[in-house]
Amino acid sequence: MASISKAEKAYVQSSLLSNPPLRADGRGLIDFRTIALESGIAPIANGSARVSIGTNAQDGGGGTEVVAAAKLEVESVGDGEGVDGGRVVCSVSCSPTAYPLLSPNALDDLQHDMTSVLNATLSHPTIRPKNLCILPGRKSWLLNLDVIVFSDAGNIFDAIFMAARAALWDTKVPRTKSVQYRAKKSDRSDATQAMDMDVDETAHVGSALDTRQTIEVADFELPDYWDEGEPLNGRQAWPVCLTLNLLPALHFLDATLQEEASVPLKLLVFYSFLSDATPLLRGMRLLGTGVSDLVQVNSLLKDGEKYARNVWLALEGKLKDEDLRRNQKARERFLNR
């Protein structure tokens, strides 16, 4: 978003194109800055995470900082936008402090563009978690994933998708139990008569006069249980984003704001690497005013897949660490008090 002068732009470009390539912070072309991630930062949300890229080790400032949080709400299927089987809705909002130079209108447009990229990738029906359904055809969970950009020091899309993946990984769907109501039967024993509400596991003893074929599940309840629920089904599948910044002859990763402003084109690729399966491309966007061609895209996708796998593996390791830290280790600490 930084607007830089022509001279500055030429300086950044020529140093990137020089041999060996030079970057202001001394990184190689495919090196990332340090990435920090913490999950479970919003206790009220069903899942949350904070990601920062390139934060100073000394004072903890000056990097890209993004927070994502997932919140579940119950939605009726059929009226309004509710879909059988639940849905995921994403939004990105940018704090004005992240983009002090933008007018409110331009900021709106920017966060809208980010939202549409995130939404198109994460709300696609092919990636929808299976356990967002509460009562088939009646009620389902609506998963709202809100991402807030606190500061942008370049490479915002990678940060947004990393935070989104971590928050969704962390999300717990509350357990639900279907409940049905049944009229009291006069011919049954006192014990069952006292119960006017039955959980649907109990076998239904129908009277001969009962013409109804099936008894509809009427409602659901939230059983009181020690944990917050179960993780989203298929949480491994949420993709990571990789931004390839393209200069005509080369590409580089994790651009700073100055570098972003001096490249004409970037390619976003969204990958997920499930074990024992071929890598899946879950989205792709070409952004900017430059042009590319099929041969270049072909080689970019090959390289992009390689880099994205590294990002994926690093993130996977960190997420497992976080799970351990927040569950097992926290429990042990509690026991050894």
Added chain:
Amino acid sequence: MAQSANDRRRINGPEESFTPVFDDEDEDIKLKMQRSRAPGDIRPIFLQPGLISQANGSAYIETEKTKIACAVYGPRQSKTTTYSEKGRLNVEVKFTPFSCTRRRAPMRDAEDRSIGVSIHQAIVSSIRLELFPKSTIDVFITIIENDGIEGCIASGSLAASTALADAGIEMLGLVASCSAAIVGDVIQLDPSEAEARASSGTVILACMPALNSITSLWQSGQMTTSMSLKCMEQCHERCIDIHSIVAQSLLEHRRTD
């Protein structure tokens, strides 16, 4: 982006609307799903430049049930006072309220902008904006009938590029655009809304066939890298045919003028 207050100047319809449910709906869907053309064929394109006389350039495009009108105004002076060395391209997309199965309120909503952004991305690198300092080129796109977002973006880019050429704005090349959907393991080019909904992933590619360069790539859903590349190749091939349609229609329009 949706405005909260209603527009008083319009007769505002009910807040929500529902499509009628017909008994034979299931059969209807099945019929729609059956594709009458081969997987590699696209819907026939009707393209007519210069239908809107007050605009500097315009185009109307129809591909079966997708109908889009596009008008180009400019280059004209930017309204903002700040100096800009390059021209600005402004793309605005509007759906007519009757364009979809469910009524669309006549207010700008989220989808309008994302389609606008995609079309902007497809055509911006074809225009020589460095020739128009301090000025703006406005592209207004009206979607009269909508049959899938993919079709809208592809046809919209095509119409916009034609209208820009019709307006006599200097470009590096005409932009052609084509979409593809993966249904099962078959690549179907130019999917309709029903086909796109049944697919596991879609690709929209915009390119300048004359220069053999890609201006926009837009993929959603899931697919393997090789499948995605195959889609892009097929789209690119088809774009060469589409390019000749655009060139032909522009040529005929100039002759009749």
